Amino acid sequence: MPRWFWLGVGIGLLFVAAAGAVKIALDARAESLPVYMTIPDWPFTDQEGHTFWLGQTRGRVVVLGMIYTHCPDVCPLITARMREIQQQVATEGLSDQVFFVTITFDPERDTPEVLRRYARARRVDFTNWAFLTGDPSTIRHLTEVLGIYTERVYVINGTPAAATPETSGSELTYFINHTDRIFLVDRQGRVRALLPGSRTELKDAMEKIRRLVRERSGA
Amino acid sequence: MFSLRNIRSRSITVLLGLIIAACAAxxxxxxxxxxxxxxxxxxxxxxxxxMEQGMSHGRESTSAVYFVVVNDGDQPDVLTGxxxxxxxxxxxxxxxxxxxVAKMQPVPRVEIPAQGRVEFKPRGLHVxxxxxxRDLQVGETFTLTLQFERSGEIPVRVSVKEMAP
Structure with missing residues (x-):
């Protein structure tokens, strides 16, 4: 065979290999989830009263939700969705790679004991799930970082009131209007998916969690 | 021609007709x-x-009850509490x-239309x-008494569950 023939074959093979590499890179980019923000490594208190730094979860994929235990309607659904995901993660043998974090945005009422009883009433498996409370200003800053909207609504005897904490009365209480969201966090502590909280579909959540589990640390 | 007897007879007939019609309606x-x-x-x-700052911090744990109210009657009613x-x-x-963003607010009354139904469900109306x-554990039951404007009090047996049945 003439030399130009082998040269042509070589160039052709190189072209095919380069095209393949480009396609793989484009596919990987299309499949990778966006980066929204990084979770700060701040200290909180878990349901047992122990200090829990959010950085402790680095190296694992994290499913993170924010709730308050006095919420009767939406927050229990957020917790139920997360528990559903936790059970599926266990079924797929991923429990050592996925951690669950629930943080209250009502630290004045949600003490570690309240959180522990709230979680137990919902049969939560604490093996890879922490319920966190903490300093009110730290929690307020976290809601700002995560883009969680919260607004207290004061109620007296079942009627909305233009009340403030200074208003006294045994029937005065408050609810919190809030964003309904669950976050998926990668091994580097970066938020990679925003799930619709109480409306989260298990199939969609697991598909994203599997992608994040496949990503190697430092990738 | 119209005699007095004829008029009386027709009046009785009309009256009887009206009575029968009223009974049939x-x-x-x-x-x-x-x-x-x-x-x-x-x-x-x-x-x-x-109590802190006049508010019942910490002791007011909550839950929510969901159900479907069906009104088979031909008049509406109102759930008041x-x-x-x-x-x-x-x-x-x-x-x-x-x-x-989920926003919650008290509702003073809920109308149940005639021949209609109102669903109390997650992310919507709830009690x-x-x-x-006491603790409400999964699998337990308790009684909730609904108060209607016209139908009065109706007791309901409630099951504690994690998700919708």
Whole structure:
């Protein structure tokens, strides 16, 4: 065979290999989830009263939700969705790679004991799930970082009131209007998916969690 | 021609016709209320914290009750409230989603239309139990008494479940 023939074959093979590499890179980019923000490594208190730094979860994929235990309607659904995901993660043998974090945005009422009883009433498996409370200003800053909207609504005897904490009365209480969201966090502590909280579909959540589990640390 | 006897006879006939027509017409029976599929979320009793700043911090643990009210009658009724032994206060509430923000507010009354139904469901209308007097564990049941404007009090057996049945 003439030399130009082998040269042509070589160039052709190189072209095919380069095209393949480009396609793989484009596919990987299309499949990778966006980066929204990084979770700060701040200290909180878990349901047992122990200090829990959010950085402790680095190296694992994290499913993170924010709730308050006095919420009767939406927050229990957020917790139920997360528990559903936790059970599926266990079924797929991923429990050592996925951690669950629930943080209250009502630290004045949600003490570690309240959180522990709230979680137990919902049969939560604490093996890879922490319920966190903490300093009110730290929690307020976290809601700002995560883009969680919260607004207290004061109620007296079942009627909305233009009340403030200074208003006294045994029937005065408050609810919190809030964003309904669950976050998926990668091994580097970066938020990679925003799930619709109480409306989260298990199939969609697991598909994203599997992608994040496949990503190697430092990738 | 019209004789007095004829007029009297016709009047009696018309009167009898009216009476028969009145008897044949369906009478208004009012609302006929029944409640289906009542369930509540689990909840842990309050922790007995002292009052702070006039508010009952910590002790007012909550839960929510969901059900379907069906009105088979031909008149509407209004749900005005509810009571239960398991909670200090029971209120009608509604959650509204504005984008991805959940907003909750008390509702003073809920009309149940004639021949209609109203669903109390997650992220919508619900009965809120405030200040639980005991833990509500999955699998337990308790009684909730619904108060209607016309039908009066209707007791409902409620099952504690984690998710909708």
């Amino acid at each position: 369906p009478a208004a029976t009012g609302p006929r209320i029944r409640v289906q599929d009542a369930w509540a979320r689990p909840g842990a009793m309050g922790m007995g914290h002292e 509810a009571v239960s032994d398991v909670a200090e206060r029971v209120e009608l509430h509604e959650t509204r989603m504005e984008g991805d 809120m139990l405030i200040g639980l007097k």
